[in-house]
Amino acid sequence: MKAINEKGADYLYCDESTFRSGDINKLLTMHFKPDYAIDNLRANNYICHFSVFARELLEGTELFRTQFDGSQDHDMILRLTDKAKKVVHVPRLLYYWRNHPGSVASGVEAKPYVVDAAKGAVADHLKRQGYTHFQITSTRAFETIFKIRYQIVGSPLISIIIANKDHEGDLRRCISSIEEKSTYENYEIIVVENNSSGKGIFDYYQELEKDEKVRVVTFKGDFNYSAVNNLGAKKARGEYLLLLNNDTQVITVNWMEELLMYAQREDVGAVGAKLYYGDKTIQHAGVVLGLGAHRTAGHSHYKQHRENLGYMGRLCYAQNVSAVTGACLLVKKSLFWQVGGLEEAFAVSLNDVDFCLKLRQEGYLNVFTPFAELYHFESISRGLDDAGEKARRYEKEAGQFREKWKGLLEAGDPYYNPNFSLDRSDFALKI
Template identity: 25%
Template sequence: MKVYLILVNYNGSKLTEECLDSIHKSEYDEKYEVHVIVVDNGSKVDETVALKQRYKDVIFIRSEDNLGFAGGNNLGIKRALDEGADYVLLINNDTVLDRRMLQLLMKNVKPDTVVTSKILYYSKPDTIWCEGGVIDWKKGNSYNGKMGEKDTHNIENYYCDFTSGCCMMISREIINTIGMLKDDYFMYCEDTEYCLRLKQAGYQIMVVPSATLYHKVSASSGGEDSPFSVYYITRNRLRLVEDYSELFDSSAMQFSLMSRFIRMIQFALKGSKNGKAIRYAIRDYKARKIGKASYPELGI
């Protein structure tokens, strides 16, 4: 079984190095053939140059443009499939793998099932950032499962409706059937959209909580509450609810817009750029603007 791990790097070579080091320390059966692809996604300086000197066994791809999380991963997926991958594992570059994570995921893969690990905060390794997840059909949002809970070391596998793109092992069969991530989401909600496509096609998502990953949350996007993150989460969430209106309750769009307007006012009263980020996001959603945005005053 050939498994290709895909990391997207954007001005974050130090993060990527720590992730690669943890991959190289991983313990797994020799029957698994594991390869690693790093996509340098439009970093200001081509960071593959230095990384190549240290990691001779890693495949590097350089994109001159920042294609976003979705587009960067798709470059890696295409290369992996061209090289005969049976499975690809999307893994954030701001993560560190437990030594047995790969073994446990590979042991549980199935052609018709996406598998994911338990993801703990790197800075709080006893606290869960994501363990599977749920989709709120009334509010139009997806939520990381067990977020903020203490790790109980549960080892029983279970199925869920959503998992973060931070750790997602996908079979060649699934990719051939439903395709790759949607490039035009650029950042955020592309994983939720993929999970909805999975479900519609009859595939499942399984959590392997005995497999552990540590995540330096939003290290490459400036933080979960940065204008960058707020803009893309808002715009793409609205688009997602519209695109899958047959799945969401009629209240989902109303709630999504109303909650964003309230947050916009709250941010404006605080003098935060996030209020403007929400306003731009709603405007761009209505104008059907997709892909990468450009608002220098927001840091986007």
């Protein structure tokens, strides 16, 4: 009642748990959910149990539709949240679900028709939203956790912007992987040179002059990641900008398509990829506000192995997040400039998170997709921010960030859950 009266909710849901049949004290899972997130809900019925909603949301329709038996609740939730003005998540375990052999809680083998019903419910929802061409397939996490492939409209030019200082080997590896592996063909690469001194990198720039897809432009001045990328954006000819670190290497051949299918949506701002260290542990799988010692932002599932499914399968489907890393970030050029590009007051750190929050403030969704994969040999160019002057600079920028986004940080990340610890990136509960 508090959520209805104070927040004006017309649709509410809570967190839930499953327990072993016959003993409610033997919990099997505890599902602490994000707030309302449409891409999560399309990929899987994370809202599930239980829901409270205004009767008026049912006007002109029925609660359950027989053609979606087995996933009738997923269909119902999609229909009602489509119509709801205010969806509110109550982050408390208020529903306990008994796991027994005949229940879907124990696996879809109990009701094999569930998968087709769930795909049908999501397809029906997408059609209501105006999507006419898409594919829905099961993922490795679970048969009712889906990958949705949206049709790419046309073949827009993507401008890949790479900031660079020296490190010829890293840049060569990055560009070679783009050109040798990418199946998307309509792109240009803009290398923004900034204060290199080694002969090797300038010899490589001369090589790149022969590559019609690559241009090298020069940023004069001290290193400022935001300013360097803003210059690249000004020089870009493409309809889309892809910010990419020089210390990355393409893994997934259709990585640009996987990013573009989301960036083309009218409701989406920035789209980010799944990034790995050289040892195949996760460097980036979406950014969580307030995570980490500085209480600014941190990466979820950090250092987990590539094959891990993630918390409740979250490493296996595209989802809404507060922010994605600028190490690989795709956005419409028009949106990039609509929010003023990257904030140059954040010279090195948190400029990507700040940018994504500006998009969120304008009403756009930011999306992390695990289906675009790259290696990220993080901070090869300038080292890590964990000692000396670099640590002091980070703390200065962290302070600016905390002050600017104080309200959002205090409210908490809507795509995380207040029951999770902000000291760990593995979805551990607060102690």
